[in-house]
Amino acid sequence: MTAAEPGAEDADNQVVIARQAILDENRAVFGYELFDRSTAAHSHTAASDAALLFNALCYAGSEALGSKKIVFINCTHESLAGGHLELVHPEKVVLEVPTLAANATPEQIEQLLPTLQALRTRGFRLAFSQDVLRRAYGSWLPLANFIKLNMLAIKPELIEPLVKYVRANAQATLIAEKVETAEQHERMAALGVKLFQGYWFARPAMVKAQTIRPSQATIIQLINLVRQQASTDEIEDLLKKDPTLSFNLLRFINSSGFGLSCEITSFRHAVMILGLKKLFRWAALLLTTSRKDGTAPAVGQTAVVRGRLMELLAAELLPKEECDNAFVVGVFSMLDSMLNMPMERALESVALPDSVQQALLHNQGVFAPFLELTKACESGDDAAFARCAEALHLSNRQVNWAHLQALAWAESLATEA
Structure with a gap:
């Protein structure tokens, strides 16, 4: 996965997420704010919130998104009650909660309070804009872990009073956002603000992942x-x-x-x-987030046959608990074709036992001879087939029977689907 501008090639199979760093006073990365850039229309809805978090977890990978750094995710009020938040560890995510429209009634503001309190109880941290400092949001203020002060939206003469107000009335950490000049940074640092975000430090970088x-x-x-x-x-x-x-x-x-x-x-x-x-x-x-048709059927079918064949062959010679790993070696032996990238890179995004990785990356270890025999079955190379079968002390009849079983099993799965 690489930092790159989104392109048209293989667009259906790509996730593109923009991340912008939030830095501390030493310019070390504190966390990243994430934005979905997988589609041309940057609409912000409950569905897009769920897709962003899901894509970040499933496809973009921890290294690309900051490893152990926390991530800030913009939310709609609808998405705050979404089931997708059950899939993430609360300590890893800060939810950026917008205030309501300017004409919102006190009743509408209070209606959201139980949802926000429940999120805090579950361990999520909440971030708000400076709008949460308005009198109408007094009940929200104690729930704020972070308050973002927009340097482009606040008059310079109001910045110091706002900082003092937050310190006196909330337990939140201040973040100066949209910092675009050295002067803005110096002014906020002088007021004791410790976290900064904006073009003066870093523009959003695109993280592109193949799916x-x-x-x-x-x-x-x-x-x-x-x-x-x-x-x-x-x-x-x-x-x-x-x-x-x-x-x-x-x-x-x-x-x-x-x-x-x-x-x-x-x-x-x-x-x-x-x-x-x-x-x-x-x-x-x-x-x-899926398409009507997934990976090319021929690739998936071959991978399934390999997995089942390796599982059956391993059952002849290895302990029962190793048969699952033999199956994994078989089905994942075509990840490079599925992802259109070198196997080493493909395996970076999924955890596998060392014995499985040794077979897939280096053709070594206990499963390597089984994988080699499985590939020989596909190739029609009689000499290679005989050599690999003999190395495992398996008869032609044993291997051929297992291969027929694997083909039949894969065919039955295709019929069921």
Whole structure:
């Protein structure tokens, strides 16, 4: 993934997120404000809020978005009650909450108070503009963790009184935003403001990520299984059927925004950690950002055959617990084709066991001979097939039978979809 201007090439398969740094007094990055730039129309709606957070977690990756830095996300009032916020660790995100229209009534302002209080109770931090300092928003002010002072919207003579007012009436950290000159920075620093954002420091940088999205039919299957409260085994079976679905799930659950302290490397573990409620939220958001048709069918079909064949071959020689990893090696062995990038780069965005990575990146380790044999089955190279089968002490009959089973299984999945 790279910082780049969004282009037309493969636009349907790209997520483009703008990030602008928020710096401390030492000009170290405190956090990033994120903006969705995946579409030409920069409309700001509850749906776009959910898509931005989902895309940032699932596709753009922790390195591109600031690793352990917090991110600031602009919200609509509708999105503050959205289920997508259940998918992120509250400590990772600051929600920027707008005030209401100038003609809003006191009743309308108070109606939002329980939602804001609930978010704070869940651990989210809230940021407001200087409009929250107006008398009508007195009940919101104690909930503010950050207050942004817009240097282009405040008259210079009002800046010092506003800073003093915040210090006397709120526990919030001040952020001077839209800082465009050295003079503005020096004035705010002299008043004790510690955080800064604006063109004088850094313009928003574009983070572009390549995506692979499952077909809508497969995602709908997953949603139906979750709504039926299917067993972990049934859900794991579906994840095994579609490498793009399982890839997206592992990448999401291991993103920095999810907040886990350890990496999840198996489908079953991912389902158990996420739980049915969050799995439903994730699948629903994945559906809203997916296209009618996902990855090219031939690529996905080949990946599924590889996974199943490796699983069957491993069952002949390896402990049962290793068969899952053999399946993962097979289905993820075509990630470079799916993402149209080198395998090493493709694997940066998903956590996999070292033994799996060794096979995929270096053709080494316990799974490498199985992957080599699987590829020989596809190639029709009799000499390579014989050599690989002999290395594993498997007979032609064992391998051919497993290959036929894998092909039949993959064909049955295509029919079901």
